[in-house]
Amino acid sequence: MVNSPLRLDIDLAALTANWRWFQGRSGGARTGAAIKADGYGLGADAVMTALAGAGARDFFVTTNAEAALLLPLAEGVTLSALHGIREGETPLPGVVPVLNSAAQIARWRRIGNGARCDVMVDTGMNRLGLDWRGFETGMLDGLNVGILHSHLACADDPGAAMNGEQLGRFQEIVRAVRDAGHAVEASLAGSGGVCLGTDYAFDLTRPGLGLYGGVPHPVAAGVPAQVVRPYAEIVLVREVPAGDTVGYGGTWTAAADTRVAILNLGYADGYLRGFSNAGRVKVNGASRPVAGRVSMDLIAVDLGSDPEPQTAREGDWLEVEFDLPVAARQSGLSQYELLISLGHRYQRRYI
Numbered sequence: 001m002v003n004s005p006l007r008l009d010i011d012l013a014a015l016t017a018n019w020r021w022f023q024g025r026s027g028g029a030r031t032g033a034a035i036k037a038d039g040y041g042l043g044a045d046a047v048m049t050a051l052a053g054a055g056a057r058d059f060f061v062t063t064n065a066e067a068a069l070l071l072p073l074a075e076g077v078t079l080s081a082l083h084g085i086r087e088g089e090t091p092l093p094g095v096v097p098v099l100n101s102a103a104q105i106a107r108w109r110r111i112g113n114g115a116r117c118d119v120m121v122d123t124g125m126n127r128l129g130l131d132w133r134g135f136e137t138g139m140l141d142g143l144n145v146g147i148l149h150s151h152l153a154c155a156d157d158p159g160a161a162m163n164g165e166q167l168g169r170f171q172e173i174v175r176a177v178r179d180a181g182h183a184v185e186a187s188l189a190g191s192g193g194v195c196l197g198t199d200y201a202f203d204l205t206r207p208g209l210g211l212y213g214g215v216p217h218p219v220a221a222g223v224p225a226q227v228v229r230p231y232a233e234i235v236l237v238r239e240v241p242a243g244d245t246v247g248y249g250g251t252w253t254a255a256a257d258t259r260v261a262i263l264n265l266g267y268a269d270g271y272l273r274g275f276s277n278a279g280r281v282k283v284n285g286a287s288r289p290v291a292g293r294v295s296m297d298l299i300a301v302d303l304g305s306d307p308e309p310q311t312a313r314e315g316d317w318l319e320v321e322f323d324l325p326v327a328a329r330q331s332g333l334s335q336y337e338l339l340i341s342l343g344h345r346y347q348r349r350y351i
């Protein structure tokens with residue numbers, strides 16, 4: 001078998017520990033998991049299996065196309081498609097569409113055969129969902145609605161007035177829907193919303209980012225354990241004479257004669273150009289900087305002058321530092337973009 005010189009180690013124990021932390025902060029609510037975009041780049045199938053093993057029952061992807069890759073579902077597991085159901089699609093067994101518009105509701109009345117759906121109400125984000133202003137409980141008549149959802153626009157910002165406004169609007173709508181006789185559950189919070197407090201938890205929370213090691217909100221700083229660690233193999237080590245530059249544009253200059261390791265990793269692997277002269281790589285216990293620009297398939301690492309990093313050589317596997325909040329500051333990218341950009345050249349190793 002030909003193996004890749006690139007590897008992602010995905011720590012499923014850290015993933016489930018992170019999920020339990022969100023569960024602990026969700027009050028009495030069930031804790032689900034957003035596994036869209038292939039489990040934020042880490043493998044939706046493996047993530048779902050691990051979290052279902054820890055007790056998660058409610059999973060969220062975007063479309064039926066994503067959901068279809070995860071069928072058949074394990075006993076007791078629900079998979080919801082956040083973008084609803086498109087014209088021309090047929091319902092997938094066990095997949096619950098989250099209906100977002102009058103058109104989607106009409107479609108589900110036509111083709112859903114009375115099966116369960118969820119409904120999204122927009123409470124101010126103006127993205128998906130029925131507008132809260134024109135919402136009437138009669139819109140749900142004849143539907144078998146499991147969960148009424150809404151989604152917060154500013155959950156990462158504890159000072160945002162919009163959080164309380166969205167909460168109040170959603171509470172009112174949930175009350176009205178229940179008063180009209182629909183026995184719905186309610187769900188508002190992703191990772192950031194969970195951190196806003198149990199008022200936001202309702203019956204079910206939908207964390208994503210925090211499960212994968214991201215920090216969604218200041219109260220979670222330092223809490224989520226790192227889940228994904230990229231490793232890349234050294235292609236070669238070279239001596240760069242003092243005064244020479246490294247990489248495209250010659251943006252890094254050797255201050256002294258310097259050994260530089262060239263690694264099999266680049267922006268095609270989601271190690272985007274923001275890491276140029278900013279990222280860090282672990283070399284025999286030391287943290288060493290990326291030298292010069294990130295290329296499509298390669299980076300250079302300055303091995304410095306300490307003795308341990310000097311011993312790095314062709315074929316060694318080095319860990320690319322990828323603690324999400326730190327990497328976000330280094331690269332100027334969001335933690336979400338960092339995760340989902342990782343790409344397809346890695347061999348995933350679940351540990």
Ligand SMILES: *Cc1c(COP(=O)(O)O)cnc(C)c1O
Nearest residue numbers: 034151190191192206207208209
């Ligand atoms: C992506 C998403 C989530 C998860 O959000 P995180 O910020 O990653 O925790 C929850 N709910 C909806 C509707 C989403 O689209």
